[in-house]
Amino acid sequence: xxxxxxxxxxxxxxxxxxxxxxxxxxxxxxxxxxxxxxxxxxxxxxxxxxxxxxxxxxxxxxxxxxxxxxxxxxxxxxxxxxxxxxxxxxxxxxxxxxxxxxxxxxxxxxxxxxxxxxxxxxxxxxxxxxxxxxxxxxxxxxxxxxxxxxxxxxxxxxxxxxxxxxxxxxxxxxxxxxxxxxxxxxxxxx
Ligand code: NI
Numbered sequence: 001x002x003x004x005x006x007x008x009x010x011x012x013x014x015x016x017x018x019x020x021x022x023x024x025x026x027x028x029x030x031x032x033x034x035x036x037x038x039x040x041x042x043x044x045x046x047x048x049x050x051x052x053x054x055x056x057x058x059x060x061x062x063x064x065x066x067x068x069x070x071x072x073x074x075x076x077x078x079x080x081x082x083x084x085x086x087x088x089x090x091x092x093x094x095x096x097x098x099x100x101x102x103x104x105x106x107x108x109x110x111x112x113x114x115x116x117x118x119x120x121x122x123x124x125x126x127x128x129x130x131x132x133x134x135x136x137x138x139x140x141x142x143x144x145x146x147x148x149x150x151x152x153x154x155x156x157x158x159x160x161x162x163x164x165x166x167x168x169x170x171x172x173x174x175x176x177x178x179x180x181x182x183x184x185x186x187x188x189x190x
Contacts, residue, residue, distance in 0.1 A: 015137070
């Protein structure tokens with residue numbers, strides 16, 4: 001089955017905007033999630049946030065590959081975070097780049113599922129990292145914003161390569177390349 005969506009790539013302004021809360025959980029949203037599962041599996045990703053398919057809403061789909069099948073989390077919030085660990089992180093919207101990035105090791109998450117039930121859970125290891133990464137997407141934050149200076153230099157090299165190979169639509173890559181290093185984010189964010 002062909003993927004219903006093209007995954008937006010760094011340089012696309014949609015990835016740099018803060019998504020707004022989901023206000024209606026309906027059949028339309030459920031259908032959108034179904035399409036996002038297909039896109040996520042086709043790209044062999046473990047998670048996909050709505051802005052990555054051009055939808056400015058606060059929800060994500062994910063599958064940890066543990067046999068639970070695909071999951072949806074709507075309007076997720078990190079209510080608590082603890083510890084810190086390094087993880088070799090990649091992103092479907094920043095193809096070809098992976099970096100060791102330090103983030104809290106455990107986060108407490110609240111959100112809604114497609115049945116409009118509130119869910120609350122503690123996430124560590126891979127799930128904890130995935131939650132923080134996808135939540136970043138909902139806030140317009142990308143992997144490269146977490147890099148130190150050395151990592152940033154090699155990221156720029158890789159970004160230039162992406163820019164050369166990218167379809168002409170990726171007009172914002174020049175701006176990503178030109179932007180000065182952003183200040184490091186604090187470890188405890190929501
Ligand atoms: Ni990502």
